[in-house]
Amino acid sequence: MPSLGRLHLITDTRPGCDPLAVVRAALPVARAELVVQVRVTDGTTDRQAYDLARRVRALCLPYRATCLVNDRLHVALAVDADGGHVGADDLPVAAARRVLGVDAVLGATAREPGGAARAVAAGASYLGVGPCHRTTTKTGLPDPIGPAGVRAVAEAVTVPVIAIGGVTAATVPALRAAGAYGVAVVGALSTVADPGRATAGLIAALTC
Ligand SMILES: Cc1ncc(COP(=O)(O)OP(=O)(O)O)c(N)n1
Numbered sequence: 534m535p536s537l538g539r540l541h542l543i544t545d546t547r548p549g550c551d552p553l554a555v556v557r558a559a560l561p562v563a564r565a566e567l568v569v570q571v572r573v574t575d576g577t578t579d580r581q582a583y584d585l586a587r588r589v590r591a592l593c594l595p596y597r598a599t600c601l602v603n604d605r606l607h608v609a610l611a612v613d614a615d616g617g618h619v620g621a622d623d624l625p626v627a628a629a630r631r632v633l634g635v636d637a638v639l640g641a642t643a644r645e646p647g648g649a650a651r652a653v654a655a656g657a658s659y660l661g662v663g664p665c666h667r668t669t670t671k672t673g674l675p676d677p678i679g680p681a682g683v684r685a686v687a688e689a690v691t692v693p694v695i696a697i698g699g700v701t702a703a704t705v706p707a708l709r710a711a712g713a714y715g716v717a718v719v720g721a722l723s724t725v726a727d728p729g730r731a732t733a734g735l736i737a738a739l740t741c
């Protein structure tokens with residue numbers, strides 16, 4: 534399995550967003566350091582999710598960037614994505630691993646060391662850990678765990694920890710110092726005027 538990219542761009546399909554434009558801007562900057570996770574809003578049909586994932590997959594290929602699909606693992610299989618990401622409301626990690634196969638990249642959401650260790654034992658190849666900071670992109674989340682919460686998880690597992698939730702280039706150094714391998718973002722790339730420039734800022738923070 535190729536090494537995991539450090540910058541995870543999660544697609545924003547809320548009204549008024551153009552997820553493909555953001556992916557197109559980020560790819561030439563981050564190249565193989567980019568992991569694009571296709572995440573769609575609940576009201577999105579499988580056909581719409583498939584069409585978006587198929588396009589993202591095609592855009593990623595020439596850059597050797599990784600393409601994952603959030604929640605809908607049948608869509609991941611249908612577009613031959615590199616893998617998927619599951620959380621508490623999705624297929625259990627072991628079932629997701631059976632669906633995707635042994636070689637797939639499989640991310641699981643974790644918030645504390647016990648859940649993190651269980652997810653890894655069940656077959657997760659990386660963990661999405663958070664919310665680290667307050668986010669405006671997803672509602673209904675528990676309080677942020679901050680860099681200290683990331684550290685607690687990172688010390689409990691050997692797989693890459695991807696910090697998520699309110700991440701910006703300015704908060705990356707503290708998250709990295711806490712043991713995060715990389716970060717996942719929605720707003721930091723999808724709600725800015727120049728996503729290519731924002732990608733460069735995040736990559737610089739992740740690789741220094
Ligand atoms: C990298 C990463 N980490 C966490 C999540 C959240 O997944 P989940 O808890 O299943 O919530 P939804 O994204 O499905 O709303 C993620 N998607 N990616």
Ligand SMILES: Cc1ncsc1CCOP(=O)(O)O
Nearest residue numbers: 668670671698699718719720
């Ligand atoms: C899907 C998800 N899970 C925890 S926070 C989050 C959204 C992160 O979005 P942003 O980077 O805009 O805070």
Ligand SMILES: [Mg+2]
Nearest residue numbers: 604619620623
């Ligand atoms: Mg989910």
